[in-house]
Amino acid sequence: MDRLDEETVEQFHDSLDRCGSTSKFLGRFYQIFSASSPEVAARFTDTNFKTQIRALKTSFYMAMLASDKDSEASDYLERIAMRHNHQQLDIKPEFYTLWMDSMIVAVSEFDPQFDHHIEQVWRRFMQPAIEFMSSRY
Template identity: 30%
Template sequence: MERSDSDIVFQSYGRCCNNEQFFIDFYERFMDSSVDIRELFTKTDMKVQRHLLRNGIMQLVLYARGMSDTKLRALGKSHDRNGYNIPPEWYHLWLDALIATLRQHDGDFSPEVEAAWNCALTSGINIIRQAY
């Protein structure tokens, strides 16, 4: 029986998410991708932010596994131009930083795992982006 992309992603995330350094490294990489992104986080409690990230990634994974898009629509609303004002073009930087951090922390990372992440998260990220 073949594993689905969402199964591969779920297992990969499980290998990474219990290590706080994974989230620290993600944010360093993400903030390094743009001066504007780094400025966005200057007054942010990063411990709280890392907890929010942990949950946000899980919501994307759960959506890929068949859960409702309700939480992703709420994330989109909070990140739209009237919320955190996250421009849609930043989401590819977010995903690039996530993939690079997964590559660093997931001992079983492979081209198959990378493709699964990209496939599984794209539709959920598009829901969030479209709210802008």
């Protein structure tokens, strides 16, 4: 996995802070993401979104640490990747494109300073985790 540079990590967190209430922001993300494809929506029919949003918040933190090859974070990401593989949740690699695009739409609605640069910061920040998870499909 490529390392994330300090500036990207800092700008990511500043943007996340500007998005305000994480539960509202991530709630909106899941709304956009579920609407992006019936196959995505089908996988969230029995989901408790309160728990799901909490888990996603944790994974932002882990996504950052994992790119630093922190072992605790790698174990976590390994477990999450396994959960998403073709035998378990069956999250096809192309779904990650929808995931990322939906996240960008949510950020554009919530971060008042959203622009092309912020979009790249989010994409760069998530890329190592997405590549890792797709590689474990």
